[in-house]
Amino acid sequence: xxxxxxxxxxxxxxxxxxxxxxxxxxxxxxxxxxxxxxxxxxxxxxxxxxxxxxxxxxxxxxxxxxxxxxxxxxxxxxxxxxxxxxxxxxxxxxxxxxxxxxxxxxxxxxxxxxxxxxxxxxxxxxxxxxxxxxxxxxxxxxxxxxxxxxxxxxxxxxxxxxxxxxxxxxxxxxxxxxxxxxxxxxxxxxxxxxxxxxxxxxxxxxxxxxxxxxxxxxxxxxxxxxxxxxxxxxxxxxxxxxxxxxxxxxxxxxxxxxxxxxxxxxxxxxxxxxxxxxxxxxxxxxxxxxxxxxxxxxxxxxxxxxxxxxxxxxxxxxxxxxxxxxxxxxxxxxxxxxxxxxxxxxxxxxxxxxxxxxxxxxxxxxxxxxxxxxxxxxxxxxxxxxxxxxxxxxxxxxxxxxxxxxxxxxxxxxxxxxx
RNA sequence: GUGGUCGUAGCUCAAUUUGGUUAGAGCAUCAGGUUGUGGCCCUGAAGGCUGCCGGUUCGAGUCCGGUCGACCACCCCA
Numbered sequence: 001x002x003x004x005x006x007x008x009x010x011x012x013x014x015x016x017x018x019x020x021x022x023x024x025x026x027x028x029x030x031x032x033x034x035x036x037x038x039x040x041x042x043x044x045x046x047x048x049x050x051x052x053x054x055x056x057x058x059x060x061x062x063x064x065x066x067x068x069x070x071x072x073x074x075x076x077x078x079x080x081x082x083x084x085x086x087x088x089x090x091x092x093x094x095x096x097x098x099x100x101x102x103x104x105x106x107x108x109x110x111x112x113x114x115x116x117x118x119x120x121x122x123x124x125x126x127x128x129x130x131x132x133x134x135x136x137x138x139x140x141x142x143x144x145x146x147x148x149x150x151x152x153x154x155x156x157x158x159x160x161x162x163x164x165x166x167x168x169x170x171x172x173x174x175x176x177x178x179x180x181x182x183x184x185x186x187x188x189x190x191x192x193x194x195x196x197x198x199x200x201x202x203x204x205x206x207x208x209x210x211x212x213x214x215x216x217x218x219x220x221x222x223x224x225x226x227x228x229x230x231x232x233x234x235x236x237x238x239x240x241x242x243x244x245x246x247x248x249x250x251x252x253x254x255x256x257x258x259x260x261x262x263x264x265x266x267x268x269x270x271x272x273x274x275x276x277x278x279x280x281x282x283x284x285x286x287x288x289x290x291x292x293x294x295x296x297x298x299x300x301x302x303x304x305x306x307x308x309x310x311x312x313x314x315x316x317x318x319x320x321x322x323x324x325x326x327x328x329x330x331x332x333x334x335x336x337x338x339x340x341x342x343x344x345x346x347x348x349x350x351x352x353x354x355x356x357x358x359x360x361x362x363x364x365x366x367x368x369x370x371x372x373x374x375x376x377x378x379x380x381x382x383x384x385x386x387x388x389x390x391x392x393x394x395x396x397x398x399x400x401x402x403x404x405x406x407x408x409x410x411x412x413x414x415x416x417x418x419x
Numbered sequence: 420g421u422g423g424u425c426g427u428a429g430c431u432c433a434a435u436u437u438g439g440u441u442a443g444a445g446c447a448u449c450a451g452g453u454u455g456u457g458g459c460c461c462u463g464a465a466g467g468c469u470g471c472c473g474g475u476u477c478g479a480g481u482c483c484g485g486u487c488g489a490c491c492a493c494c495c496c497a
Contacts, residue, residue, distance in 0.1 A: 058495090060495075275492090276492065368456090
């Protein structure tokens with residue numbers, strides 16, 4: 001095979017597109033009913049946008065971004081996620097105004113140069129929401145709830161919601177300083193990865209799986225204890241409100257996200273069916289990002305869903321709709337004149353919204369009936385030489401195998417009742 | 420970026436004890452089973468440079484190296 005799709009990228013084939021259309025439709029419906037409006041941004045942006053927002057020290061930006069110079073010498077990157085783009089667009093078009101709440105959602109492909117794995121691809125689809133303009137912890141809950149509404153409407157079971165707080169710019173620097181000091185004192189017991197994380201993304205050390213590191217972390221200063229009053233009460237209200245709405249949540253104090261812009265709330269919705277990459281949905285609050293990117297200081301919260309992962313969980317829970325084969329009528333034609341007549345008739349039927357198909361390759365009647373059967377045709381209209389002469393045609397009901405002679409004008413009336 | 424497992428028709432899989440002649444089957448596809456009638460059944464056809472490149476050997480789908488890709492884990496994250 002000379003050409004194949006690039007590593008970590010996949011063709012979505014005709015047999016799979018109905019499932020994609022199904023979840024996309026639900027996303028539009030449910031996010032819409034939650035008051036979010038769709039926004040579509042370009043797949044490419046200035047590289048700097050992502051360096052500023054996600055953080056140029058993060059793996060996503062430093063190692064995993066598809067970036068290049070265009071012919072005009074501009075530094076361009078394929079978006080690795082959409083929040084930065086949505087914020088940029090919202091600022092650019094004045095969608096963010098003082099004391100105004102904006103609720104946006106998006107759906108589209110994202111790109112990260114990673115080693116492919118279960119639930120991880122180089123081009124993958126995300127659907128997400130962003131809520132700008134309120135610092136209320138209830139807004140964090142609303143965002144989680146929007147995800148839950150979507151998942152429920154798809155029939156998903158046994159998903160778990162994990163939440164945490166990573167503090168804000170008032171309390172986190174002090175904590176990071178504290179943690180850094182502690183880790184520096186114990187650096188000999190930390191793995192190579194952690195010694196690097198210590199410098200680049202120190203909170204991630206808390207989530208290391210290495211046994212030796214775990215021991216060190218066990219005695220490390222706790223982030224929770226260091227949260228300022230504001231963060232603490234924000235987290236309590238967020239957590240409490242979800243519980244009171246009947247959402248079971250568990251606090252995971254290791255839930256530290258790899259994007260720099262998160263403040264206070266972080267959360268994930270995970271599924272055990274997924275393997276190592278188990279988050280179907282992840283998000284959190286980012287109160288400083290909009291200002292950071294040049295907009296008015298505006299608090300915000302958002303989340304993103306990995307669509308391939310969502311589809312995978314749905315498939316394993318047998319929630320994907322059967323690709324329904326249905327065709328109102330198939331016209332079997334014998335002879336060139338008949339084919340022409342058939343095509344004309346199919347054209348008329350299609351114009352009036354009836355699904356119709358014919359075969360112009362001159363196959364035998366038997367073969368055409370087989371094709372019709374394979375397409376799930378309810379009726380087959382047979383146009384042969386006899387019919388062309390007589391001006392009346394055989395209409396076969398494929399379910400009952402009954403056949404009758406009709407004239408073309410009667411066709412609609414005959415097939416209408418079951419439409 | 421690191422490590423492990425694996426690449427045989429469109430799909431799912433075969434191919435005997437460190438290798439041995441024209442690489443098989445099921446499903447799917449197409450065509451037939453008498454003149455113009457589907458599903459079931461029967462018959463037949465087509466479909467593979469065994470991922471690619473190189474090496475060992477009289478001989479490689481099978482062994483070795485490389486490469487590309489898939490899967491899984493680390494890392495990271497949706």
